[in-house]
Amino acid sequence: MSEQNVNKEQIEHAVRLILEAIGEDPNREGLLDTPKRVAKMYEEVFSGLKEDPKEHFKTIFGEDHEELVLVKDIPFYSMCEHHLVPFYGKAHIAYIPRGGRVTGLSKLARAVEAVAKRPQLQERITSTIANSIVESLDPHGVMVVVEAEHMCMTMRGVKKPGSKTVTSAVRGILESDAAARAEVLSLIKS
Numbered sequence: 001m002s003e004q005n006v007n008k009e010q011i012e013h014a015v016r017l018i019l020e021a022i023g024e025d026p027n028r029e030g031l032l033d034t035p036k037r038v039a040k041m042y043e044e045v046f047s048g049l050k051e052d053p054k055e056h057f058k059t060i061f062g063e064d065h066e067e068l069v070l071v072k073d074i075p076f077y078s079m080c081e082h083h084l085v086p087f088y089g090k091a092h093i094a095y096i097p098r099g100g101r102v103t104g105l106s107k108l109a110r111a112v113e114a115v116a117k118r119p120q121l122q123e124r125i126t127s128t129i130a131n132s133i134v135e136s137l138d139p140h141g142v143m144v145v146v147e148a149e150h151m152c153m154t155m156r157g158v159k160k161p162g163s164k165t166v167t168s169a170v171r172g173i174l175e176s177d178a179a180a181r182a183e184v185l186s187l188i189k190s
């Protein structure tokens, strides 16, 4: 998606106000371009806000493969919606296609990008990806596992660096079939 959905002028104005509010001088040399840089950065890190991850699953190959597909260790960076600081980690996406609805592998990573690049909660990233795969591909089953470190828990607040949050969303036969679910988990860990 294009990165033109933010009002850069408004962000620049707001950043100047924040700099003033923390007691800085937005007119000192080192900070002169900071509002502009932050606006450009927000344009990039929030570029998925209006993007529908399902758009990416329109690429479908009529491949007769009704067995597990797992794309693991997809790195992502997102922004915690409570503090607007980063949380980042890896997403693992497994699905069992049905009826030839096999999508491009990169599309799974593109869906992660779309969902991560907005103010987020880890749980919502996880369930949105799982639901969009179900709605687009109607597979036999889906499992999404996301592991992340939240900077709002490490650099501030409770200050627990190294702590990891793991979330999962399971749909279809992977929900009812414990052995298949265990296989996915062991492949993720391997």
Ligand SMILES: Nc1nc2c(ncn2[C@@H]2O[C@H](COP(=O)(O)OP(=O)(O)OP(=O)(O)O)[C@@H](O)[C@H]2O)c(=O)[nH]1
Pocket: 080, 081, 082, 120, 121, 122, 123, 150, 152, 153, 157, 158
């Ligand atoms: N469930 C969930 N919580 C999150 C996520 N990201 C941040 N949080 C939490 O959101 C909560 C916000 O709590 P508040 O009490 O409203 O805010 P706060 O005073 O800044 O909280 P502390 O972080 O405990 O200092 C914190 O417990 C964060 O750890 C996330 O992706 N999912």
Ligand SMILES: [Zn+2]
Pocket: 080, 081, 082, 083, 084, 085, 150, 152, 153
């Ligand atoms: Zn937070």
